[in-house]
Amino acid sequence: MISSPFIPRVPLSSSSSSSSSSSSGPVMLPYLSNYPRPKRNDFKSRNLAFMPLKCIHNSRFDSSSESDARLPSFSASCLTATEATLASSDLVADRLRRVVAEFRSLPEPIDRVKRLLHYAALLSPLGDSARAPENRVTGCTTQVWVEAELDKLGRVRFRADSDSEISKGFCSCLIYMLDGAEPEEVVKVKSEDLADLNVGLHGKAHSRVNTWHNVLIAMQKRTTALLAGSE
Amino acid sequence: MPSTLLQLCCSAMETLAPKLPSLKVLNPSSSSSSPSCSTARSSSSLRAGLRRPFSLSISASAVREGDPAVGSVSLGHVTRTDFPILHQEVNGSKLVYLDNAATSQKPTAVLKALQNYYEAYNSNVHRGIHFLSSKATDAYELARKKVAAFINASESTEIVFTKNATEAINLVAYSWGLSTLKPEDEVVLTIAEHHSAIVPWQLVAQKTGAVLKFVNLDETESPDIEKLRQMLSRKTKIVVVHHVSNMLASVLPIEEIVLWAHDVGAKVLVDACQSVPHMAVNVQDLDADFLVASSHKMCGPTGMGFLYGKRELLSAMPPFLGGGEMISDVFLDHSTYAEPPSRFEAGTPAIGEAIGLGAAIDYLSGIGMQKIHEYELELAKYLYENLLSVPNIRIYGPVPSGNTNRAALCSFNVENIHPTDIATFLDQQHGVAIRSGHHCAQPLHRYLGVNASARASLYFYNTKEDVDDFVRALNDTVSFFTSFK
Numbered sequence: 001m002i003s004s005p006f007i008p009r010v011p012l013s014s015s016s017s018s019s020s021s022s023s024s025g026p027v028m029l030p031y032l033s034n035y036p037r038p039k040r041n042d043f044k045s046r047n048l049a050f051m052p053l054k055c056i057h058n059s060r061f062d063s064s065s066e067s068d069a070r071l072p073s074f075s076a077s078c079l080t081a082t083e084a085t086l087a088s089s090d091l092v093a094d095r096l097r098r099v100v101a102e103f104r105s106l107p108e109p110i111d112r113v114k115r116l117l118h119y120a121a122l123l124s125p126l127g128d129s130a131r132a133p134e135n136r137v138t139g140c141t142t143q144v145w146v147e148a149e150l151d152k153l154g155r156v157r158f159r160a161d162s163d164s165e166i167s168k169g170f171c172s173c174l175i176y177m178l179d180g181a182e183p184e185e186v187v188k189v190k191s192e193d194l195a196d197l198n199v200g201l202h203g204k205a206h207s208r209v210n211t212w213h214n215v216l217i218a219m220q221k222r223t224t225a226l227l228a229g230s231e
Numbered sequence: 232m233p234s235t236l237l238q239l240c241c242s243a244m245e246t247l248a249p250k251l252p253s254l255k256v257l258n259p260s261s262s263s264s265s266p267s268c269s270t271a272r273s274s275s276s277l278r279a280g281l282r283r284p285f286s287l288s289i290s291a292s293a294v295r296e297g298d299p300a301v302g303s304v305s306l307g308h309v310t311r312t313d314f315p316i317l318h319q320e321v322n323g324s325k326l327v328y329l330d331n332a333a334t335s336q337k338p339t340a341v342l343k344a345l346q347n348y349y350e351a352y353n354s355n356v357h358r359g360i361h362f363l364s365s366k367a368t369d370a371y372e373l374a375r376k377k378v379a380a381f382i383n384a385s386e387s388t389e390i391v392f393t394k395n396a397t398e399a400i401n402l403v404a405y406s407w408g409l410s411t412l413k414p415e416d417e418v419v420l421t422i423a424e425h426h427s428a429i430v431p432w433q434l435v436a437q438k439t440g441a442v443l444k445f446v447n448l449d450e451t452e453s454p455d456i457e458k459l460r461q462m463l464s465r466k467t468k469i470v471v472v473h474h475v476s477n478m479l480a481s482v483l484p485i486e487e488i489v490l491w492a493h494d495v496g497a498k499v500l501v502d503a504c505q506s507v508p509h510m511a512v513n514v515q516d517l518d519a520d521f522l523v524a525s526s527h528k529m530c531g532p533t534g535m536g537f538l539y540g541k542r543e544l545l546s547a548m549p550p551f552l553g554g555g556e557m558i559s560d561v562f563l564d565h566s567t568y569a570e571p572p573s574r575f576e577a578g579t580p581a582i583g584e585a586i587g588l589g590a591a592i593d594y595l596s597g598i599g600m601q602k603i604h605e606y607e608l609e610l611a612k613y614l615y616e617n618l619l620s621v622p623n624i625r626i627y628g629p630v631p632s633g634n635t636n637r638a639a640l641c642s643f644n645v646e647n648i649h650p651t652d653i654a655t656f657l658d659q660q661h662g663v664a665i666r667s668g669h670h671c672a673q674p675l676h677r678y679l680g681v682n683a684s685a686r687a688s689l690y691f692y693n694t695k696e697d698v699d700d701f702v703r704a705l706n707d708t709v710s711f712f713t714s715f716k
C-alpha cells in the first residue's frame with residue numbers, strides 16, 4: 001500500500017476483480033480501480049487543504065464479508081490510495097452508474113439499508129460549527145448539512161452530515177460521486193438519475209422527503225453560488 | 232383462528248347484505264336526509280354506492296349477536312374487508328398501515344360513489360338546467376346535508392366546502408380575521424397546533440397588527456388549559472385550538488374553552504381534523520363558532536374539506552376568493568355576493584369529492600361513531616401499553632389514566648435512532664407504514680426538544696394484530712440499528 005496523503009473519504013465498495021455478476025450474493029463493484037491515477041501533485045495540494053479524515057484502510061474483502069454489513073469494520077470496502085482518484089468530468093457519470101448498479105444488485109431492502117449504513121459509517125462527521133443553520137438542507141425529514149468549497153483547481157469539494165444514519169449514507173454516496181468534480185459536472189446531474197438509489201423511497205423522485213433529491217439540489221445550489229462568487 | 236373468524240364473518244356479510252329488505256331505512260342519516268333526487272333512477276343509483284356500509288353495520292351486529300363464537304371479532308376485523316388497499320404486500324411483507332392521522336384509507340362504498348358519479352351523472356352544479364346537472368347538484372347538496380347532520384349543525388348552509396381543513400382555516404383567517412382583527416387584538420392558540428392553524432393567523436396578524444399568544448404544555452404534556460384560561464381577556468378575539476392533537480394524542484375540553492372564550496367575547500375555531508373522523512362531534516353541544524375538518528382523514532376523498540360556521544358569522548363575513556358561484560350580480564366595477572355557503576365557494580367545486588365525502592359519512596354513520604370511538608379507545612390503550620415495552624422509547628403526550636383518554640396514536644422517539652431511519656426500516660423490512668418528521672408541528676417539537684418524531688396512528692379498521700405486528704417490527708428495527716452501532 002503506497003502511502004499517500006490522499007485518502008478518499010467516501011470510498012464505495014471496491015474489489016480486486018472487475019467482473020461484476022448477477023450472482024446471488026451482493027455484487028461488488030470495482031469502483032475506482034480501473035481509473036487512471038491522478039497526478040501526484042494534483043491531489044497533494046488539494047487534499048491538504050480539505051481532508052482531515054479518518055483513515056479508511058484498504059481491505060480487499062470478499063463478497064461474503066461485505067454482505068455482513070453489520071460488521072462495518074470487516075466490510076469496510078476501502079480503496080487503496082493507489083486506486084484512488086479524484087472525480088473528473090467523465091468520472092461523475094461513471095461513478096453514478098456504478099453506485100446505481102451497486103444498489104440495483106441488492107434486491108433485498110435490508111441489504112440496501114445495510115449498505116447505506118455501511119457508507120454512513122465511512123463518512124466523517126462534520127464539526128458542530130459546520131452543523132450550522134446556513135448549511136442545513138431544507139425539505140428533509142432529517143437534518144442534513146452540506147458544505148461546499150472550491151479547491152485550488154476549481155473543483156468542488158463537499159462535506160455533509162446528518163442526524164440520521166440512512167441520510168448520512170445517502171450523503172456519503174453523493175459525496176463519493178460528486179466530491180472533487182468540476183462544477184459543471186455537479187450541476188449537470190439530474191435527480192432522475194438517482195431514482196434507482198431510492199432506498200426506502202421508491203419512485204418518489206420529487207417527494208419532499210426524498211433526501212437524495214434534496215441533498216443533490218443543495219449541492220448544486222451551493223456549487224452555483226460558489227461559481228457566482230468566484231467570478 | 233382469527234382468519235377463520237374473519238372469513239366466517241365476511242361470508243356472513245356477503246350473504247346477509249343482498250337479503251336486506253330495505254337498506255335505506257336502516258341507515259340513521261338517510262332517514263333525515265333522503266335523497267332529494269327527482270327520479271327513481273337517480274335515487275337508486277345514488278343509493279347503490281351507499282349500500283355496502285349499511286350492510287356492514289347490520290352484518291357486523293348480526294354476526295355478533297347471532298353467533299357467540301364470533302362475538303370476539305373486533306370492529307377492525309369486520310371493517311378491514313371494506314378497504315381493498317389494506318390487503319396487499321409491501322416490500323414483501325403484509326401491509327400494516329399505521330399512518331391514519333396523515334390520511335385514512337377509503338372503503339369500497341366511497342370508491343363506488345366516486346365511480347358512479349363520474350360514470351352516471353358527472354355535470355357542473357348550480358348552473359345547468361339539464362338532467363345531469365340537476366342530478367349532480369342534488370347529490371352535491373345532499374353531501375352538504377350529510378356533513379351538517381354528521382356534526383349536528385343546525386342547517387346545511389352552515390357548511391362551506393373547501394379543498395381541505397387548511398383552506399377552511401385560511402378562509403376564516405382571511406375573511407373573518409382580516410375584517411375583524413385590529414392592532415393589539417389577540418389570537419390565542421396552543422403550541423401544539425398544526426402548522427395549518429398557525430401560519431394563516433401569522434399572515435393575518437402581520438397584516439392587522441394583531442398578536443398571537445401561545446399556550447404551552449402542562450406537566451402532563453397536554454396543552455395547559457389553566458394557562459389558556461388565564462390568557463383570555465377582552466383583548467382576545469379568537470381562540471384557535473385543536474380538538475385532538477395529531478402528535479400528543481391529547482383531547483382538549485372544547486366545551487369549557489368555548490364557555491371561557493365567549494365570556495370575554497371571543498370566538499372559537501376548532502381544528503377538528505383528528506376528532507371528527509374518530510368520535511361523535513356535535514357543534515351545537517360544543518357551541519363552537521367555527522370548526523374545520525378534512526374529508527381525506529375520514530374515509531373520504533382528498534381535495535375536500537369543510538368549514539362549519541355559525542350562520543350569523545358566515546353571513547357577516549366578506550368573500551375569501553372571487554369568481555363564479557360566489558356572486559349574486561357582477562357589474563364592471565363591483566359585484567354583490569351570494570349568501571353563504573356559495574359566497575365562499577368560488578368556481579366549480581370538487582363535486583365528485585363532495586359526493587364521495589357524503590358516502591364516507593354514510594359509511595361511518597352505518598358503523599356508528601360511538602362504536603368507532605369505543606373501539607379506538609381500546610386500540611389506543613393497547614398501542615400505548617405495548618409500545619412502552621420497546622427499550623429506550625419515549626412516547627409523547629399524556630399518560631393514559633382513568634380520566635385521561637388518548638387518541639389512538641403515539642408519537643415517539645427511540646434513543647439514538649433517528650425516527651426517519653426507524654420509519655424507513657419499518658417500511659423496507661416489515662411493510663409497516665408510519666410517519667416520521669415533525670408532523671407539521673415544529674413549534675411543539677421544539678418545545679419537546681426534538682427535531683422529529685415517529686408516529687403510529689390507528690383507525691377503526693386497524694386491529695390489535697396490527698399493533699402486535701408493529702411492535703414486533705419496531706423491536707426488530709431497534710435491535711438492527713443498535714447492532715450497527
Ligand SMILES: Cc1ncc(COP(=O)(O)O)c(C=O)c1O
Pocket residue numbers: 332333395396397398425427428473475476477502504505525536671
Ligand atoms: C390537527 C390537524 N390539523 C390540520 C391538518 C391539516 O389537514 P389538511 O392538510 O387536510 O388541510 C391536519 C392534517 O395533517 C391535522 O392533523
